[in-house]
Amino acid sequence: MSTNHTDNTALTPSTLLADKAHRLVIQATLAPAAGQTRFQPAGFPEIGHVIYDAPQPDGSTKKVCIVDSAASMANHLETVCIDRYSLELVPELKGLPYVQCVTDTGTKDKPDRLVVTTLSEGHRLASSLFTDDKSKVITKSDDGTLKPGDKTLGQLLLEEFNLVDLGKRSHPLPEDWWNVFKTIFKYDPNSLVHGILFPAMGIKIPRVLTAHLEAQGAARVASSGVKFDKLLMTTSGQPIFAKDEETAQEIKATFILDLSLIRSFGRGDAKGLNAHQKELLLGLALWKIGKLLEAPFRYRSGCDLELVKLQQLDNGTPVDLDVSSLSIAISSLIEAAKFPENPITQIYWPSVELFKKAIEKKDAPEDATDTDGDSNNDAVNPEE
Numbered sequence: 001m002s003t004n005h006t007d008n009t010a011l012t013p014s015t016l017l018a019d020k021a022h023r024l025v026i027q028a029t030l031a032p033a034a035g036q037t038r039f040q041p042a043g044f045p046e047i048g049h050v051i052y053d054a055p056q057p058d059g060s061t062k063k064v065c066i067v068d069s070a071a072s073m074a075n076h077l078e079t080v081c082i083d084r085y086s087l088e089l090v091p092e093l094k095g096l097p098y099v100q101c102v103t104d105t106g107t108k109d110k111p112d113r114l115v116v117t118t119l120s121e122g123h124r125l126a127s128s129l130f131t132d133d134k135s136k137v138i139t140k141s142d143d144g145t146l147k148p149g150d151k152t153l154g155q156l157l158l159e160e161f162n163l164v165d166l167g168k169r170s171h172p173l174p175e176d177w178w179n180v181f182k183t184i185f186k187y188d189p190n191s192l193v194h195g196i197l198f199p200a201m202g203i204k205i206p207r208v209l210t211a212h213l214e215a216q217g218a219a220r221v222a223s224s225g226v227k228f229d230k231l232l233m234t235t236s237g238q239p240i241f242a243k244d245e246e247t248a249q250e251i252k253a254t255f256i257l258d259l260s261l262i263r264s265f266g267r268g269d270a271k272g273l274n275a276h277q278k279e280l281l282l283g284l285a286l287w288k289i290g291k292l293l294e295a296p297f298r299y300r301s302g303c304d305l306e307l308v309k310l311q312q313l314d315n316g317t318p319v320d321l322d323v324s325s326l327s328i329a330i331s332s333l334i335e336a337a338k339f340p341e342n343p344i345t346q347i348y349w350p351s352v353e354l355f356k357k358a359i360e361k362k363d364a365p366e367d368a369t370d371t372d373g374d375s376n377n378d379a380v381n382p383e384e
Contacts, residue, residue, distance in 0.1 A: 011024075011286065011312075011321075011325045011326065012328075013278075013279035013280075013282040013283040013286070013328070013333065014275075014279055016259060016282060017259060017262065017263060017275070017278055017279060017282060019259075021259055022258075022259060022260045023256055023257060023258055023259055023260070024256075024257040024259055024312070025254065025255070025256050025257075025312065025313040026254075026255040026257075026289060026310070026311070026312055026313075026321070026326075027252055027253070027254050027255070027310075027311050027312075027313055027318070028252065028253040028254075028255075028293050028307055028309070028310050028311075029250060029251070029252055029307075029308045029309040029310075029311075030213075030251045030252070030253060030305040030306065030307060030308060031251060031305065031306060031308050032251075032303075032304065032305060032306075033296040033304040033305060033306045034304070036304070037247055038221055038245040038246065038247055038302075039067070039215075039245060039246060039247075039248075039251070039302060039303045039304075039305065040245050040246070040300050040301070040302030040303045041065050041066065041067040041068070041215065041246055041303070042066070042067065042068050042069065042072055042299075042300070043244070048244055049065055049066075049220070049244055049246060050065065050066040051063055051064065051065045051066075051218055051220065051246075052064055052066075054216075062216060062217055063217060063218045063219065064214050064215065064216055064217075064218060065214065065215040065218035065246050065248065066212075066213075066214055067213040067214060067215050067246075067251065067299070067303070068211075068212070068213040068299060069212070070207070070210050070211060070212055071122075072213075073211035073212065073213055073253070074194045074195075074207070074209075074211070075122070076292065076297070076299060077194075077209070077211065077288040077289070077292055078119050078120065078190070078194070078288075080288055080291035080292055081093055081119050081190070081288070082117070082119050082120060086114075087100075087114060087116070087117050087119070087120055089119075092287075092330055092331060093330065093334070094331070094334075095331075095334045095335065095339055095343060096189065096190075096284075096334050096339070096343065097186060097187055097188060097189060097339055097343035097344065097345070098117055098118045098119050098187075098188050098190065098343075098344060098345075099117065099118045099125060099130050099153065099187055099188055099344070099345045099346070099347060100114055100115075100116075100117050100344060100345070100346045100347065101114075101115045101116045101117070101121075101129045101130060101135070101346075101347045101349060102114050102115060102138070102346050102347070102348055102349075103115050103348065103349050103350065103351045103354050103355075104348075104350065104351050105351070106351065111138055111146060111147075111148065111346065111348040113351075115129070115349070115354065116129055118130065118187075118188045118190065118191060119190060123196075123197075124188060124190065124191040124194065124196055125184060125187060125188045125191040125196055126191070126196050126197055126198050129347070129349070130153050130154075130347050131152060131153050131154035131157070132152065132154070132349075133152055133154075134349060134350070134353045134354075135152055135153065135347045135348060135349045136148035136149050136150070136151065136152060136347070136348050137149050137151055137152065137153055137156060137345065137346070137347060137348075138345075138346040138347070138348050146346070148348040152347075153187075153345070153347055157183060157187075157198075157201075158170065158201065160179065160183040160186075161176060161179050161180050161183055161201065161203075162176055162179045163176055163201060167200070168199075168200045169202075170200065170201045170202060171201065171202025171203075172201070172202060172203060177272070178266070178267075178271040178272040180203060180205075181265045181266065181272045181273055182272060182273065184196065184205075185265075185273055185277055185281075186339075187345055189277075189280060189281060189284065189337075190284065192205065192208060192265070192281055193207075193208050193209050193281055193284055193285050193288075194207055194208070194209060195207035195208070206258070206261065207258070208257060208258050208261055208262055208281060208282075208285060209255065209256070209257055209258075209285040209288070209289075210255075210256045210258075211253060211254065211255045211256070211289075212253070212254050213251070213252075213253045213254075213299070214251070214252055214254075215246055215248035215250070215251045215252075216248060216249055216250040216251070216252065217248055217249030217250065218246050218247070218248045218249075219246065219247050219248070220244055220245075220246060221244065221245045221246060221247060222242065222243075222244055223242075223243050223244075223245065224240055224241065224242055224243060225240070225241050225243050226238060226239070226240050226241075227239050227241070245302060251305065253293075255289050257282065257285055257286075259282070262278050262281050262282055263278065265277075265278060265281070266278060276333070276336040276337050276338070277337050279333055279336070280333045280334060280336070280337045283328045283329075283330055283333040284328075284330065284333070286326050286328050287326065287328040287330045289326055290323060290325075290326025290327055290328065293307045293310065293323055293326070294307070294323050294326075307323060310322065310323055
């Protein structure tokens with residue numbers, strides 16, 4: 001099928017949201033980096049890689065492999081926002097709100113050790129790491145000292161959502177949704193981009209950005225490996241393990257942005273999110289896609305993919321794009337959203353409580369790593 005070329009300026013958040021289109025679909029054709037022919041999809045224990053027969057327009061079928069699910073792709077898209085090891089925001093996102101879970105190094109009530117953030121935790125703002133009764137929001141005293149306060153983030157959210165506290169039967173009434181959108185945006189806009197679920201409050205917001213990575217015309221490549229155990233820590237001394245990889249005719253990442261959902265988060269400037277805040281959500285989603293694609297991205301140790309072609313699907317018709325069209329001026333969008341000077345919220349867990357369960361179960365058999373030392377499990381975000 002022949003393709004057209006589009007004006008890259010049409011992918012600005014303000015233009016897209018002013019239009020009447022319900023969704024924006026961007027599709028990237030990828031290939032293994034460095035001329036490789038094999039790649040490693042996500043897999044599950046006892047199931048392996050997922051390959052299915054996909055119906056084609058001519059009535060035939062084609063083998064398609066799920067390289068990464070929507071939940072796993074959401075995790076990959078979040079890795080471009082933070083430093084891999086320090087979990088600090090990349091400089092371009094300075095000023096963007098998110099939540100940190102911190103603990104102590106043994107000194108009670110001294111929050112000085114970062115554990116996880118809403119940009120690295122699967123359930124994001126709804127994770128129990130941020131809302132559990134044992135965690136407290138850190139406040140600043142009159143002398144500038146940081147210390148745990150009296151409230152949990154869950155309590156603050158319930159108050160700012162303006163919900164009637166019915167325990168696990170709490171739920172938003174129609175007009176409460178405006179407070180829900182504003183409050184989540186205040187603490188962690190990223191949670192609106194990838195969807196969030198607060199079951200105890202009856203709040204379920206689907207993804208603004210849904211991505212899938214699939215291999216068309218896939219074929220399984222079975223191989224094996226061996227672990228040499230010179231100290232005889234295993235029964236065999238030289239365990240052999242099976243390893244599956246894939247080849248494919250084509251690998252495609254599809255990114256679907258729900259423009260109608262973003263528009264529904266606010267009505268004018270008085271209810272829910274205003275225009276600048278909606279533009280930030282869309283801009284952040286586009287920025288993430290661009291960062292993921294502009295350089296080879298390593299989805300797993302054996303899955304290093306690089307961009308071959310980028311297109312927008314306009315009513316099913318492919319329109320060629322340049323990856324530079326996704327170079328969003330994200331700093332300007334963050335500034336226009338008018339966040340407070342210190343937008344990062346910190347939650348404190350005492351280390352004796354935070355690590356208690358892990359310490360009690362640290363020698364359990366199910367905690368053992370796989371034989372080749374390279375996790376091949378799909379990372380799941382069950383917020384939907």
